[in-house]
Amino acid sequence: MVKREDGRKPDEMRPIEIKAGVIKNADGSAMVKFGKTIAIAAVYGPRAMHPRRMQEPDRTVLRCRYSMVPFSTTDRCRPGPSRRSTEISKVTREALEPALFLDEIPKTVIDVFIDVIAADAGTRTTGINAASVALADAGIPMRDLVASVAAGKIGKEVMVDLAGKEEEETSCDVPIAYMPRSKQVTLLQMDGDIPVKDFNDVLKMATKSCEQIYKKQKEALGERWIK
Amino acid sequence: MTENVLKTDNSQTKMLKNDKDFVVPGDEIVKSMEYLPGRNCFREGDSLISKRLGLVNINNRVISVIPLSGVYLPKVGDMVIGEVKDVQSNGWIINMHAPYMAFLPLSGIKEFVDTSKTSLSKIFGVGDFLYAKISGASGDSLQVSMQDNMCRKFRSGQIVKIISVKVPRVIGKQGSMINLIKDKTGCRINVGQNGFIWIEGEKEELAKNAIKLVEQESHTDGLTDKISALLENKGGKK
Numbered sequence: 001m002v003k004r005e006d007g008r009k010p011d012e013m014r015p016i017e018i019k020a021g022v023i024k025n026a027d028g029s030a031m032v033k034f035g036k037t038i039a040i041a042a043v044y045g046p047r048a049m050h051p052r053r054m055q056e057p058d059r060t061v062l063r064c065r066y067s068m069v070p071f072s073t074t075d076r077c078r079p080g081p082s083r084r085s086t087e088i089s090k091v092t093r094e095a096l097e098p099a100l101f102l103d104e105i106p107k108t109v110i111d112v113f114i115d116v117i118a119a120d121a122g123t124r125t126t127g128i129n130a131a132s133v134a135l136a137d138a139g140i141p142m143r144d145l146v147a148s149v150a151a152g153k154i155g156k157e158v159m160v161d162l163a164g165k166e167e168e169e170t171s172c173d174v175p176i177a178y179m180p181r182s183k184q185v186t187l188l189q190m191d192g193d194i195p196v197k198d199f200n201d202v203l204k205m206a207t208k209s210c211e212q213i214y215k216k217q218k219e220a221l222g223e224r225w226i227k
Numbered sequence: 228m229t230e231n232v233l234k235t236d237n238s239q240t241k242m243l244k245n246d247k248d249f250v251v252p253g254d255e256i257v258k259s260m261e262y263l264p265g266r267n268c269f270r271e272g273d274s275l276i277s278k279r280l281g282l283v284n285i286n287n288r289v290i291s292v293i294p295l296s297g298v299y300l301p302k303v304g305d306m307v308i309g310e311v312k313d314v315q316s317n318g319w320i321i322n323m324h325a326p327y328m329a330f331l332p333l334s335g336i337k338e339f340v341d342t343s344k345t346s347l348s349k350i351f352g353v354g355d356f357l358y359a360k361i362s363g364a365s366g367d368s369l370q371v372s373m374q375d376n377m378c379r380k381f382r383s384g385q386i387v388k389i390i391s392v393k394v395p396r397v398i399g400k401q402g403s404m405i406n407l408i409k410d411k412t413g414c415r416i417n418v419g420q421n422g423f424i425w426i427e428g429e430k431e432e433l434a435k436n437a438i439k440l441v442e443q444e445s446h447t448d449g450l451t452d453k454i455s456a457l458l459e460n461k462g463g464k465k
Contacts, residue, residue, distance in 0.1 A: 027297075046298060046326045048326060099252075106366065107366075139280055139297025139298070139392070140252075141252070141278040142279070182271075222251075226249050226446065
């Protein structure tokens, strides 16, 4: 068995901390920590959509903005949208949309702002976890919570929640978002390549970890609302 | 015959959550075809699932979820408090923290106005708070009216904002909670269903604190006692 950088087992995630309701002025918010990675999500709405030409006559629009704050990395990272953050915003939106009932209040928008305040691999998955808790906290009708984690392969070993240097060593990195109740995958990306039989192991391990995250998300919401 | 059917069905019913249990979106409440989905619930296969974060409410065969958070969804007949956002040639745009802006047409006010002589901003200006009734809510259009006798413009006092789903607790059963606060503080209070509350009186701050406490602890038992204790203590000190 390959020893991991921080001594974790292959199927063990970093220590997770989830807190709902961290931003007072947002309709819903959440903070999620995965080891050294921290993401904060704020949800506003459903509210009137401006500019009006962007509103949909029969449904609510979900608008996601993922960004990394300048001090989130060791080198300063340039603020504002980049090619990378635009792409992650899009996949985040598509990972969350299947979980929402968007046809109940037409012509409105739900804004989701995800800020990564400390980045140490797995920022998009951490962001999705935070956004999902924040959406539930905002009282938005949902089919299920979305849990998200990455899995990959280092050498011959399949591992979950790659962190730090591991991400550079992997031959394959697969971030997924998953709705545990209906067992549906809403995000599936892959960097690198992997044999099909190993891919199934990666997917199995990631979905199993998502179930654990799902439990923590529920606990966090419970703590926020029922003291 | 009916009894028989119920008996066989009951054996298949699997209650996963009880009345007043906390649920998050996606939580299964019951696995049975015997129950019907009410508000904030949906059916998937055999099971009834919560749509929103809230507390389970089981009413005979209907299961619903009472939400703990979320924006105000307007209903016709609700009394609301809104802020004038804009004055137009034929009415006012009202913001009441709902997903849509509301419109108060000139025909929605009691007095007759000759638009060629008086400008509408003389009647209600931008920033005024109004107590109004929702007269129309269909699709994305929302209309309010001031025809009701209770409707008026607030000239003094202050506005407190709470989450709209907590409004029923602030009012209490048959107005018990709000009457308690009114009696103990001597304040005049108007509650809008959208979560805006207008307070006026000498002990405005005390009334405000009491309302905020109701909002924070709306799900706990013995809330009326807590509030009356708070009001008594503060009243005694003064």
